[in-house]
Amino acid sequence: MTNRNHYYLSIADLARARGSDPALSWSGAGPGDFAAALQEALRSRTLFEHWCAKQPDPDAVDPSLGATDGQAQVQARVADLHVEVDVLTVLPMSLLRQRLNWLIGAAWQLRDVRPG
Template sequence: MTSRNHYYLSIADLAHARGGDAALSWNGAGPGDFAAALEEALRTPLLFERWRAQQAEPDEVDAALGATDAQAQVRARVADLHVEVDVLTSLPMSLLRQRLNWLIGAAWQLRDVRPA
């Protein structure tokens, strides 16, 4: 069985957090919208498939990069002047980082990782 982890993230300015590619970038209004978008990006291959279709040789992209976790959970809430995000998933940090970067670029910071 694959281990599950809680990834605790912080986003200083969610209102302006966007990925570098508008076709992949999150375009929501608040923490709830962001949590839903990230959860979908972890549970389904939709975001990965959009990215893969943009590649010069889509068929040569390693399918393992599109791994999903149908049980992934994301919660986000405003705390002080930033947004705190709790991600529960069996996906490795490398894939979580990939999806976060597509959605909001480098606007996030990993605060902690703990086994679920």
């Protein structure tokens, strides 16, 4: 059985955090919207399938890159002048990083990882 992990992230300027591809990028208004978008990106293949369709040879994309966690949970809140995000998932950091980069680019920072 795969272990669940808490990934603790920080986003300095969520209002300006966007991925490089507008078709995949998050376009919400605040921490709650971002948490919902990231949770959906971890629970479903929708964002992955949009990205995959944009690749030169979608059939050549490794299907394991589209892994999901139907029980993933994401919470985000404003703390001081940044947004703190808590992600609970069985997905590895490589897939969490992939989804974060599609949604908000490099605007996030991993603060800690702990068993869930």
